[in-house]
Amino acid sequence: MKKVALITSGGDGAGINSTIDMISNNHNIDLYGFHGGYNGILTNDPIHLTPQYGENKVLDGIHYVQTGRSDLPYTQVGRDKLHRKLKSDGFDCLIVCGGNGSQKAAQLLHDEGTNTIFVPMTVDNDIIGSDYSIGFDTALNKLIDLLYGLHDTAANMPGRIFMVEVLGGNSGNLALESAIAGAGDLAIVPEYSTKKSAITMMIKKKLQQKKSLIIICSESAYEDNNYQSGNQGVSFEIAASIKEGTGIRVRKSIVGYYIRAGRPSFKDASFAAKIGAKVAQCIIDNHFGVMVGVSNDQIQTFPFNQIRKQFSGLHPQTVEIAKQYQKIIY
Ligand SMILES: Nc1ncnc2c1ncn2[C@@H]1O[C@H](COP(=O)(O)OP(=O)(O)OP(=O)(O)O)[C@@H](O)[C@H]1O
Numbered sequence: 158m159k160k161v162a163l164i165t166s167g168g169d170g171a172g173i174n175s176t177i178d179m180i181s182n183n184h185n186i187d188l189y190g191f192h193g194g195y196n197g198i199l200t201n202d203p204i205h206l207t208p209q210y211g212e213n214k215v216l217d218g219i220h221y222v223q224t225g226r227s228d229l230p231y232t233q234v235g236r237d238k239l240h241r242k243l244k245s246d247g248f249d250c251l252i253v254c255g256g257n258g259s260q261k262a263a264q265l266l267h268d269e270g271t272n273t274i275f276v277p278m279t280v281d282n283d284i285i286g287s288d289y290s291i292g293f294d295t296a297l298n299k300l301i302d303l304l305y306g307l308h309d310t311a312a313n314m315p316g317r318i319f320m321v322e323v324l325g326g327n328s329g330n331l332a333l334e335s336a337i338a339g340a341g342d343l344a345i346v347p348e349y350s351t352k353k354s355a356i357t358m359m360i361k362k363k364l365q366q367k368k369s370l371i372i373i374c375s376e377s378a379y380e381d382n383n384y385q386s387g388n389q390g391v392s393f394e395i396a397a398s399i400k401e402g403t404g405i406r407v408r409k410s411i412v413g414y415y416i417r418a419g420r421p422s423f424k425d426a427s428f429a430a431k432i433g434a435k436v437a438q439c440i441i442d443n444h445f446g447v448m449v450g451v452s453n454d455q456i457q458t459f460p461f462n463q464i465r466k467q468f469s470g471l472h473p474q475t476v477e478i479a480k481q482y483q484k485i486i487y
């Protein structure tokens with residue numbers, strides 16, 4: 158029987174309970190979750206995630222194990238505390254579910270001697286080496302729903318410019334994918350030009366063809382690169398400059414946190430469950446120091462020392478289409 162610790166870390170992501178259920182339902186694994194990310198390992202009592210734990214719970218957006226952002230893994234002193242605690246509690250390994258920051262910490266801990274496995278979970282879908290991260294699809298579905306509503310109001314009251322700011326951290330994935338699928342007219346993403354003058358020029362051009370416009374702006378679309386995680390409001394700055402350039406008032410919405418959890422979509426629940434099954438297999442096989450992620454729709458293990466060299470950005474095909482239809486400025 159393997160004794161296993163699990164944390165979720167960084168922003169929450171819908172579907173992760175399915176991963177946890179698949180691990181806890183393996184009869185060779187004794188699973189414990191610590192609330193609160195890395196710090197929680199030291200400060201919180203573990204929850205015993207038995208096969209029965211999830212039995213009467215809905216697989217909804219409330220994580221069995223609460224997430225958090227923590228200071229401990231940034232320092233050697235902090236990481237040593239984590240190593241000691243996990244060892245003295247008799248854990249064979251640590252499962253970390255989170256974004257790219259959590260991934261860095263998991264790699265460090267593994268390199269220093271604690272067996273770890275990493276599971277990509279973030280609405281940003283910006284995990285190095287994995288095509289997909291748990292939570293992205295649910296967030297996109299919610300965004301699309303909001304955009305459809307906006308299309309309706311745009312049709313009901315024509316002649317307006319709408320600006321929607323979305324989460325995404327340093328990645329434009331949410332903004333770009335939702336702009337394409339939700340028929341947005343322009344996505345402003347940090348990977349491409351965020352120059353206010355270029356944006357205004359593009360808006361003027363589009364206004365020659367359409368009466369109403371819907372712009373999707375990534376929260377990190379700062380012209381001067383001064384975005385910090387959690388910042389919101391850049392779209393208001395951009396909207397002000399569009400108004401100045403076009404004379405048209407821009408109707409603004411910041412979507413923010415509404416999209417970050419909730420009932421998981423089929424895609425999230427399905428990938429999360431399959432990732433959980435693979436994680437359980439890795440534990441049984443003593444296969445540690447890996448991310449269990451997605452490549453070409455297949456669940457795969459990626460050794461930490463290989464994924465560092467790859468970078469995952471916007472989806473190339475989406476970018477190509479966005480360029481073709483002038484939905485990004487490049
Ligand atoms: N460079 C790093 N070195 C050590 N630990 C880190 C590092 N970056 C992040 N961490 C650890 O991982 C935690 C989560 O990281 P971060 O806040 O960047 O979120 P994330 O994992 O990228 O998730 P999300 O994409 O949802 O924001 C941090 O609170 C910290 O404990």
Ligand SMILES: O=P(O)(O)OC[C@H]1O[C@](O)(CO)[C@@H](O)[C@@H]1O
Nearest residue numbers: 168279280281324325326386387
């Ligand atoms: O929840 P917090 O700490 O405010 O962080 C917000 C950040 O988390 C994310 O939702 C996930 O990384 C980002 O899109 C956003 O920038």
